Amino acid sequence: MMKNIKHNLDIGSAEFSANGDLGISQIVLQLRELRLTSLESRKRRDKPPKLPSRKVLQGVVDGLAAALFPNRLGLPDLKDEGIDYFVGHTLDVALRELLAQVKLELDFAADTRSQLQQKQSCNDSIKTPVATVREFVKQLPAVRVLLDTDIKAAYEGDPAARSIDEVLVCYPGILATIHYRLAHVLHGLGLPLIARMISEIAHSATGIDIHPGAVIDESFFIDHGTGVVIGETAIIGKHVRIYQAVTLGAKRFPTDEEGNLIKGNARHPIVEDDVVIYAGATVLGRITIGRGSAIGGNVWLTHSVPEGSNITQAQMLAAPLDASPHHTNVGNENKSTQEIPQHH
Numbered sequence: 001m002m003k004n005i006k007h008n009l010d011i012g013s014a015e016f017s018a019n020g021d022l023g024i025s026q027i028v029l030q031l032r033e034l035r036l037t038s039l040e041s042r043k044r045r046d047k048p049p050k051l052p053s054r055k056v057l058q059g060v061v062d063g064l065a066a067a068l069f070p071n072r073l074g075l076p077d078l079k080d081e082g083i084d085y086f087v088g089h090t091l092d093v094a095l096r097e098l099l100a101q102v103k104l105e106l107d108f109a110a111d112t113r114s115q116l117q118q119k120q121s122c123n124d125s126i127k128t129p130v131a132t133v134r135e136f137v138k139q140l141p142a143v144r145v146l147l148d149t150d151i152k153a154a155y156e157g158d159p160a161a162r163s164i165d166e167v168l169v170c171y172p173g174i175l176a177t178i179h180y181r182l183a184h185v186l187h188g189l190g191l192p193l194i195a196r197m198i199s200e201i202a203h204s205a206t207g208i209d210i211h212p213g214a215v216i217d218e219s220f221f222i223d224h225g226t227g228v229v230i231g232e233t234a235i236i237g238k239h240v241r242i243y244q245a246v247t248l249g250a251k252r253f254p255t256d257e258e259g260n261l262i263k264g265n266a267r268h269p270i271v272e273d274d275v276v277i278y279a280g281a282t283v284l285g286r287i288t289i290g291r292g293s294a295i296g297g298n299v300w301l302t303h304s305v306p307e308g309s310n311i312t313q314a315q316m317l318a319a320p321l322d323a324s325p326h327h328t329n330v331g332n333e334n335k336s337t338q339e340i341p342q343h344h
Contacts, residue, residue: 049111051104051108054197057098057198059094059097060101061178063093064094067090068143068147070087070090072168073168073169095136102129103129105191132189135189147181149219150181151168152164153239154171171225172207172222172225173208173221173224175205176206176208177210177220177222179202180202180210180212182198183199186198186212187212196212208227208228209229210228211230211231211234214230214248216230216240217238226245227246228242228247229246233267233268234268235269235271237273239274243277243278246280246282246283248269248271249268249284267286271283271289273291278294278296278299284301284302287305290306292308293307293309293310293311297313299312300316301316
């Protein structure tokens with residue numbers, strides 16, 4: 001078999017030589033010109049700043065997750081007497097790598113005028129790379145506490161879950177939530193690029209897109225998860241459960257006088273405590289989903305609903321688009337027949 005592979009390679013090399021080169025040198029020159037033109041348009045031709053590395057950040061997140069859950073996400077042969085040493089060593093390696101990435105982001109931010117203004121406005125929170133990483137480390141115990149509530153919510157909310165451990169090592173919603181919880185802390189410390197890269201790592205792996213700027217309280221559970229989108233300014237309360245293909249998005253994108261998108265404004269939903277949003281529901285705009293409500297599958301919702309509401313697709317089809325809540329007949333009526341899972 002090896003002889004056949006070598007023979008095929010020899011034939012390929014001979015054919016390549018016979019046909020001449022493929023014009024790679026010319027392509028390299030063209031790509032170089034395009035690259036320099038792009039850098040020039042952004043005033044970065046002389047010294048383009050380096051960006052944080054997605055590959056390195058993947059290792060950082062893996063290390064942090066192993067330190068948070070050493071018995072399940074750490075080394076397979078880890079002994080009880082070696083756990084503290086493992087956690088300390090893993091944190092040391094991960095945080096040193098993170099520190100290097102933080103320096104890169106801050107250098108990049110300083111080179112970009114808009115981000116420099118943001119840095120100046122957030123100067124007290126950013127400070128130095130070392131101070132930022134130290135502040136991040138201090139919040140890791142709180143992250144572990146939140147993740148414990150998320151894992152418990154998943155176990156108690158899914159009859160197919162046989163154990164807490166199964167939820168931690170198997171559920172894509174938990175993987176995405178681990179990335180989100182870490183990224184959210186970094187986002188709050190003035191590192192939006194690193195935070196977004198970490199969130200997108202989880203997005204690629206799970207199909208779950210949670211912006212690190214979203215605010216999500218304890219006991220959060222995404223079941224199944226594929227296609228879930230949670231926007232930057234969304235606020236989610238305690239004991240909220242959402243299913244696959246749910247979108248908590250923006251309804252409109254306002255522009256300024258020059259036609260540029262206005263960024264940073266509150267444009268995503270507020271979901272209060274004990275809400276369930278079923279598969280395929282789309283909830284858009286800065287609206288409020290009242291406590292204890294259930295939003296049915298494939299519902300398109302663009303107005304606020306009071307607490308205890310049971311919104312179904314049939315109700316929405318019978319009501320005018322963007323109708324006010326009192327025109328949609330979606331209060332507490334027929335609540336005895338609605339299927340709202342118990343919240344824990």
